[in-house]
Amino acid sequence: MSDLTPGELRALPLGRLLLQAHRRAQAASLAKLQSRGHSEIRLGHLPVITNLDPAGTRITDLAARAGMTRQMAGRLVKELEVLGYVSSRQDPNDQRAVVVALTARGTDFLADAPAAMSEVDGDFAALLGSDELARLRESLVRITTT
Numbered sequence: 475m476s477d478l479t480p481g482e483l484r485a486l487p488l489g490r491l492l493l494q495a496h497r498r499a500q501a502a503s504l505a506k507l508q509s510r511g512h513s514e515i516r517l518g519h520l521p522v523i524t525n526l527d528p529a530g531t532r533i534t535d536l537a538a539r540a541g542m543t544r545q546m547a548g549r550l551v552k553e554l555e556v557l558g559y560v561s562s563r564q565d566p567n568d569q570r571a572v573v574v575a576l577t578a579r580g581t582d583f584l585a586d587a588p589a590a591m592s593e594v595d596g597d598f599a600a601l602l603g604s605d606e607l608a609r610l611r612e613s614l615v616r617i618t619t620t
Contacts, residue, residue, distance in 0.1 A: 499594055506590035512583050514557045522550045523559060523580060530575035532565060548572075559583060 483491060504517055515523075521540035525531065531539075537547035551574050554560040559580035565571035576584070599607045 499598075502594045502597065503587070503590050506593050507583065507586055510586045510590065512586065515559070515583065519550055519554055519559070522547060522554060522574075523576070523583060526560070526574060526576055526580075528576075530563075530573040533562075533572045533574060536574060554580070 478486075478494075483494065486494070500517055500520075504515065504520070507515060521542065522536060525536055525539040533547050533551060534544055536551075537544045540547060542550075551560055551562055551572075555562060557579075558577055560574050561577050562572050562574045565573045595607075602610065
């Protein structure tokens with residue numbers, strides 16, 4: 475995944491190392507989802523799909539949740555519309571606003587995600603061993619809750 479050697483990775487600040495691990499987990503999850511029939515989905519699409527409410531979300535709210543500009547959210551929504559994962563319509567309460575919602579294909583994607591992430595967890599357990607993975611998970615919980 476990384477062009478860095480294990481020694482170079484060990485020398486990184488913890489935050490950078492956590493980021494590298496996060497990227498690896500994301501890429502592995504995406505690969506599992508792509509193998510389940512979602513081959514067109516890219517990592518950049520995930521913040522849009524995962525931040526939609528069941529009844530739909532305004533693009534401005536979606537952009538804020540995803541931490542991106544409205545223009546970028548709009549571009550990604552258009553890509554996902556072409557791929558069949560979302561649909562968009564004018565907000566009936568505000569004709570200037572656009573509401574984005576998951577299609578059946580988008581709902582299927584979200585339904586496939588937990589199994590894909592569980593497989594990645596299994597891959598990490600095979601790599602580290604169950605006990606070490608449990609310790610890592612507990613350490614990460616402590617880091618994120620203090």
